Amino acid sequence: MQKGYGKFLSTVLLSFIIVIGLSACGSDKEADGDAQNGSGDLKDEYTVVSDTSFVPFEFKEDGEYVGFDIELIKAIAAEAGFKINLETTNFDGIIPGLQTGQFDIAIAGISITEDRAKKIDYSDAYYQSGLRIGVAVDNDSIKGIEDLEGKTIATRLGSTSAAYIEKNIDGAEANQYEQLDQAYLAVENGSADAILYDAPNVAYYIKTKGEDSLKMVGDLYQAEDYGIAIAKGNDALVKAINEALATLKENGKYDEIHEKWFGEKPE
Numbered sequence: 560m561q562k563g564y565g566k567f568l569s570t571v572l573l574s575f576i577i578v579i580g581l582s583a584c585g586s587d588k589e590a591d592g593d594a595q596n597g598s599g600d601l602k603d604e605y606t607v608v609s610d611t612s613f614v615p616f617e618f619k620e621d622g623e624y625v626g627f628d629i630e631l632i633k634a635i636a637a638e639a640g641f642k643i644n645l646e647t648t649n650f651d652g653i654i655p656g657l658q659t660g661q662f663d664i665a666i667a668g669i670s671i672t673e674d675r676a677k678k679i680d681y682s683d684a685y686y687q688s689g690l691r692i693g694v695a696v697d698n699d700s701i702k703g704i705e706d707l708e709g710k711t712i713a714t715r716l717g718s719t720s721a722a723y724i725e726k727n728i729d730g731a732e733a734n735q736y737e738q739l740d741q742a743y744l745a746v747e748n749g750s751a752d753a754i755l756y757d758a759p760n761v762a763y764y765i766k767t768k769g770e771d772s773l774k775m776v777g778d779l780y781q782a783e784d785y786g787i788a789i790a791k792g793n794d795a796l797v798k799a800i801n802e803a804l805a806t807l808k809e810n811g812k813y814d815e816i817h818e819k820w821f822g823e824k825p826e
Contacts, residue, residue: 604642610667611647612739615763615820627820628666638803649737651717657790665788670719680791682800684784690720691758692777701753703777713742713751720755747772
């Protein structure tokens with residue numbers, strides 16, 4: 560009896576140890592799985608930063624920020640299933656803000672460049688742009704990029720156009736402004752010979768506020784794509800934004816937003 564009873568206890572004890580071992584393994588796997596899922600999950604809300612005066616992409620109208628970029632990021636967030644907290648800053652403060660964690664996402668006509676990609680992550684391209692020249696309506700001496708040599712050129716602080724002027728236009732002085740309206744005003748009042756900046760913005764300004772004072776000349780220079788900027792290390796967020804953007808392009812919502820702000824569907 561005692562011998563049989565001891566054998567029985569040994570069997571029970573062995574079974575208990577096996578169960579505990581399996582449970583422990585299962586807990587480790589579940590913990591690992593939770594950790595992996597946690598790092599890959601989206602948050603309920605993200606802080607999105609945009610520019611303050613880049614028409615028609617983002618600008619203030621009747622006390623609210625509107626524009627192509629604003630409407631697009633709202634549509635992307637709705638499609639991806641997260642909320643956004645919109646903040647604004649000057650363009651040159653956007654990338655530093657992403658690097659320090661002040662912002663999660665930025666959409667502000669941000670050109671995709673190799674240098675910026677070392678500091679931030681990008682979504683897939685959502686808009687194709689380039690640089691255009693704007694001059695006073697009575698200026699017939701500047702007809703293209705070659706005529707800007709030795710000239711004073713207005714542009715935006717921290718923009719790709721400022722870098723383009725420095726690298727490609729001999730003897731030119733780039734007057735960089737925080738606010739775009741200041742850059743256009745510099746050309747209108749004669750303190751700058753021309754403005755070199757993103758094509759859609761130059762075209763929109765001349766079509767609206769600058770219709771009687773400025774004109775576009777030359778070709779489209781340095782074709783470039785805009786991307787949504789994301790703080791590094793948010794792979795799940797990059798994926799979600801790209802998937803949402805692709806869906807909006809497929810279902811026609813992107814075309815609808817583009818036509819609203821540019822008067823035509825994208826090519």
